[in-house]
Structure formats: C-alpha cells, structure tokens
Amino acid sequence: MDKHYPKSSDPRPKRRRSKDNPYEIYSIGAQTDQPHYYIAFTDSTGVRQELEIDESLFDVLDRFELDDLSFLNEVDNHYERSELTEASLNARAFELPETVEETVMQRDENERLHRAIAMLPEKQRKRLTLYYFRGLTYAQIAEKEGCTIMPVKRSIDTAIENLKKFLS
Incomplete structure (x- = not known):
C-alpha cells in the first residue's frame, strides 16, 4: 500500500x-x-x-x-x-544497617567503657557523666557544684586520661 x-x-x-x-x-x-x-x-x-x-x-x-x-x-x-529485595532496599538506604558483628562489637565496647567509667573516682565520674551524657557545659557543671570552671575542666580531662589507660 x-x-x-x-x-x-x-x-x-x-x-x-x-x-x-x-x-x-x-x-x-x-x-x-x-x-x-x-x-x-x-x-x-x-x-x-x-x-x-x-x-x-x-x-x-x-x-x-x-x-x-x-x-x-x-x-x-x-x-x-x-520485587525489591532486602539487599536492594538496603543499598538504597541513606545509612546502611549495622551487621550483627558490628552490633556485638559496639555493645562490648560500650560495656567496657561503662566498667571503666565506674572505676573512676566519684567526682571525675559525676562531672564526666554530666558533660558527655547529659550535655551540660563546664559553666553549668561548675554552677551546679558551686565551684569555678577550671576544676571541672581539669577533672574531666583527668577522667579522659584515666579512661584511656583503662581501655588500652
């Protein structure tokens, strides 16, 4: 045609x-x-x-x-x-999920850290906990304890050095 x-x-x-x-x-x-x-x-x-x-x-x-x-x-x-598989969804994820090994290792490290923190002197342990776990500043901790900033800073720095020794 x-x-x-x-x-x-x-x-x-x-x-x-x-x-x-x-x-x-x-x-x-x-x-x-x-x-x-x-x-x-x-x-x-x-x-x-x-x-x-x-x-x-x-x-x-x-x-x-x-x-x-x-x-x-x-x-x-x-x-x-x-038809998306778990693997393809994980590949698209912004942050990949932890493997079982990574989760176990992280848990072990956290337990070691908490045992080392428990071995610190009471004042160092309290100030370190307030600073790192409660998010308070040196000035807020000093005001709460009725002292200046420098003793708080020194005790936290000393606590960190002691933790390094315990964890190494």
Whole structure:
C-alpha cells in the first residue's frame, strides 16, 4: 500500500504501547459521517503495511490496547516495587544497617567503657557523666557544684586520661 495516512488527525490521545505489540491502529475522519479505520504493521519482509479495517475490528483492537496499557501501568506501579529485595532496599538506604558483628562489637565496647567509667573516682565520674551524657557545659557543671570552671575542666580531662589507660 503506497498511501500513508496522517495519524495526526486521529482524535484518540497518543498511548504508550507494549514493545511486544507489533501493530498500531488509527482513524481518519472519526468526527465525520464517513470515518476510516486503519491498522499498520511491518510484514515479514520489512515492508510497512497499512490496511483499512471496519469499525468493529477497530473497536476490539482499541479495547485491547487500553487493556494492555492498564496492565503496563499496573506492572509499573505494583509489580516492580514488590520485587525489591532486602539487599536492594538496603543499598538504597541513606545509612546502611549495622551487621550483627558490628552490633556485638559496639555493645562490648560500650560495656567496657561503662566498667571503666565506674572505676573512676566519684567526682571525675559525676562531672564526666554530666558533660558527655547529659550535655551540660563546664559553666553549668561548675554552677551546679558551686565551684569555678577550671576544676571541672581539669577533672574531666583527668577522667579522659584515666579512661584511656583503662581501655588500652
């Protein structure tokens, strides 16, 4: 068929098609008294063929395209997301989860640190806890204990040095 009809006059909106769909349908003069309906495809020799079809066949093929589009949308919106694995979700995560080994090591380090803190003299332990675990400043600790900032700073620095010795 030498004659190629313009698809721009087809009143139907342009649709996404499945890559497996070998044909396309279109109409010319759909709003007129004498509409024409066509199917176009490439034959086995690679030649594009365009055939005029009747309205009932066009309606069946049009319905098939709509069903196919609905299925493609469902796949895009549901199936692909449900196929995500735990590994692919973890790879997308902003912060990767800790492994079991990392969790156990962290717990052991925390226990060692707490045992070392418990071995500190009471004043050092109290000031270190207020500064690092309660988030108070040297001035707030000094005000709370009724002393100047320098003794608080010295006792916290000494506590840190003692912790280094205990933990090494």
